Amino acid sequence: MMEEMKAKGISEKKAEEVRFSTFSQWCSNTNAARTKAIEEGAARIEKLDADIATASSDIQAASADLAELDEDLNRWDTDKKAATDVRKKERVDYDATHQDYADTLDAVERALIAIKKMPDAVAQGSFIQTDIKKAANAQLMPTNAKTALVAFLATVANPLDVEAPEANAYESHSDGVIKMLEDLRVRFRSEKTDLEKEEISARSAYQSIMQRLTDQIELANQEVSQKTKFRAQRQADKAEAEGDLAETQRIKAEDEKYLSELNAMCSKKSSDFESRQQLRAGEIEALSKAIEIIGSQAVKGSGEKHLPSLAQDGMSLAQLRSSNPDLKRVAVLLAERAKMYNNPTLALIAQKATTDPFGKVKKMIQDLIVRLMEEAAGEADHKAWCDAELATNKKTRTYKAEAVEELTAEVEKQTALSAKLASEISDLSDEISELDAAMAKASDERQKEKAENAQTVEDAKQGQTAVAEAISVLRDFYAKAAEATALIQKKGPADDAPETFDSAYTGQGSSSKGVIGML
Numbered sequence: 001m002m003e004e005m006k007a008k009g010i011s012e013k014k015a016e017e018v019r020f021s022t023f024s025q026w027c028s029n030t031n032a033a034r035t036k037a038i039e040e041g042a043a044r045i046e047k048l049d050a051d052i053a054t055a056s057s058d059i060q061a062a063s064a065d066l067a068e069l070d071e072d073l074n075r076w077d078t079d080k081k082a083a084t085d086v087r088k089k090e091r092v093d094y095d096a097t098h099q100d101y102a103d104t105l106d107a108v109e110r111a112l113i114a115i116k117k118m119p120d121a122v123a124q125g126s127f128i129q130t131d132i133k134k135a136a137n138a139q140l141m142p143t144n145a146k147t148a149l150v151a152f153l154a155t156v157a158n159p160l161d162v163e164a165p166e167a168n169a170y171e172s173h174s175d176g177v178i179k180m181l182e183d184l185r186v187r188f189r190s191e192k193t194d195l196e197k198e199e200i201s202a203r204s205a206y207q208s209i210m211q212r213l214t215d216q217i218e219l220a221n222q223e224v225s226q227k228t229k230f231r232a233q234r235q236a237d238k239a240e241a242e243g244d245l246a247e248t249q250r251i252k253a254e255d256e257k258y259l260s261e262l263n264a265m266c267s268k269k270s271s272d273f274e275s276r277q278q279l280r281a282g283e284i285e286a287l288s289k290a291i292e293i294i295g296s297q298a299v300k301g302s303g304e305k306h307l308p309s310l311a312q313d314g315m316s317l318a319q320l321r322s323s324n325p326d327l328k329r330v331a332v333l334l335a336e337r338a339k340m341y342n343n344p345t346l347a348l349i350a351q352k353a354t355t356d357p358f359g360k361v362k363k364m365i366q367d368l369i370v371r372l373m374e375e376a377a378g379e380a381d382h383k384a385w386c387d388a389e390l391a392t393n394k395k396t397r398t399y400k401a402e403a404v405e406e407l408t409a410e411v412e413k414q415t416a417l418s419a420k421l422a423s424e425i426s427d428l429s430d431e432i433s434e435l436d437a438a439m440a441k442a443s444d445e446r447q448k449e450k451a452e453n454a455q456t457v458e459d460a461k462q463g464q465t466a467v468a469e470a471i472s473v474l475r476d477f478y479a480k481a482a483e484a485t486a487l488i489q490k491k492g493p494a495d496d497a498p499e500t501f502d503s504a505y506t507g508q509g510s511s512s513k514g515v516i517g518m519l
C-alpha cells in the first residue's frame with residue numbers, strides 16, 4: 001500500500017509540475033500581451049490627447065478668424081451703404097446744379113436770339129422782354145450780368161420815337177449785352193462740361209469703390225464658408241478623438257486591472273506550487289523511509305509469521321503491530337515527518353499505524369476520493385475560468401475585427417475622397433489657367449482700348465481747338481459785316497428800278513447762325 005502511495009505521489013508530483021509549467025508559461029505570455037496592450041493604450045492616449053489639443057487650437061483659431069471676417073463684412077457693408085448714401089446725395093446735387101446750368105444756358109441762348117433778332121430802330125415786343133427777364137433771373141447769372149440785363153430792359157421798355165434820330169440809341173447797349181451774354185454762354189458751357197466730367201469721375205470712383213468692396217465681400221464670404229466647413233470638420237475630429245480617448249482609457253483601465261489580478265493570481269499559484277511540491281517531496285521521502293523500515297529483516301520475519309494466520313483467524317492487525325516494536329518506530333517516524341512537513345496524510349497514517357490496517361486503508365481511500373473530488377472541483381473551476389477567458393478573448397477579437405473593418409472602410413472612404421479632391425484640384429487648376437488666359441487677353445484688349453481712347457481724346461482736343469478758331473473767324477467776319485450800313489433813301493429812281501435789294505448786305509446772317517450754332 002505504501003509503495004502504491006509512493007508511486008502515486010511521484011506521479012502526481014510530476015503531473016503537477018507539468019500543469020504548473022503550462023500555467024507558468026500562460027502567465028508569462030498573458031503578462032507580456034497585457035503589458036504590451038497597456039503600453040500601446042498609453043501611447044494611443046498620448047496621441048489622442050495631442051490630436052484633441054490640436055483640434056481645439058484649430059477650432060479656436062477658426063472661430064477667431066470667423067469673428068474677424070464677420071467684423072470685416074459688417075464694416076464693408078457699412079462702407080457700401082455710406083458710399084451709396086454719399087453717391088445719392090452727390091447725384092441729387094449734380095442733377096440740381098446741372099439743371100441750373102441747363103436752364104441758365106437756355107435763358108442765355110434765348111436772350112441772345114431775342115436781342116439779335118430785334119429790328120433796327122423799332123420798338124421791341126413783349127416776347128423779347130420776357131426772354132431777357134428770364135436770362136436776368138437765371139439761377140447762375142452773375143450779379144453784374146443781371147444788372148446789365150435789367151438796365152438793357154429799361155432801355156428796351158421805353159423806346160424813343162421812331163422818327164427821332166435817337167431811335168437807335170439802344171444799339172450801342174445791345175452790342176455790349178450780346179458780348180456779355182456770349183462770354184457767359186462760353187463760361188457756363190465750360191462750367192457745365194467740367195461739372196459733367198466731375199460727375200463722370202465721381203461715378204467712376206463710386207463704381208470702383210463698390211466693385212472693390214463687392215470683391216472683398218465675395219472673397220470674405222468664400223473664406224467664411226471655407227473656415228466654417230473647416231471648423232465643423234475639426235469639431236467632428238475632436239469629438240471622434242474624445243470618443244476614442246474615452247474608449248481607449250476604459251480598455252487600458254480594464255487591462256491594468258486584469259494584469260494586476262493576473263500577477264496576484266500567478267504569484268499565489270507559484271507560492272502554493274512551491275509549498276505543494278515541498279509537501280509532496282516530504283511525503284515521498286517519508287513513505288520511502290517507512291517502506292524501508294517495513295522492509296527490514298525484523299518486520300519481514302514477523303510478517304511471514306503472522307500475516308497468513310491474520311487472514312484466517314481474524315486476529316487484529318492492531319494487536320500484531322502493537323506487539324512489534326518496529327511498527328511503533330514506523331508510527332513514531334511517520335508522526336515526526338507529518339509534523340515536520342505539516343502533512344495531514346502522514347499524520348493520519350501515523351495515527352492509524354496501531355489500529356486496524358483495513359480501516360486505515362478504507363479511510364485513506366475515502367480521503368483520496370475526497371481529495372480527487374476536490375481536485376476535480378478545482379479543475380472544474382479552472383475550466384470555468386478558462387471558458388470565461390476564452391469568451392472574453394472571443395469578444396475582444398470580435399471587437400478588434402470590427403474595428404479593423406471600420407478602419408479599413410474609413411481608409412477606403414478617405415482614399416476615394418482624396419482621389420475626388422485631387423480631380424477637383426486638377427479641374428480648378430485648369431479653370432484658373434483659363435481665367436488667367438482670359439484675364440491676360442482682357443488686359444491686352446483694355447490696353448488697346450485705352451490707347452485708342454487716348455488717341456480719340458487727343459483728336460477731340462485738336463478738333464475742339466480747330467472749331468474754336470473757326471467760330472472766332474466767323475464771328476469776326478459777321479460782326480464786321482453787321483456794321484455795314486446802307487440805309488434806304490427816300491423814294492427815287494431806286495423805287496422805280498426793277499427789284500434788286502432794299503437793305504444793306506451784312507453777310508449770310510441766317511446761315512451763319514446755323515453754322516456757328518453747329519460749331
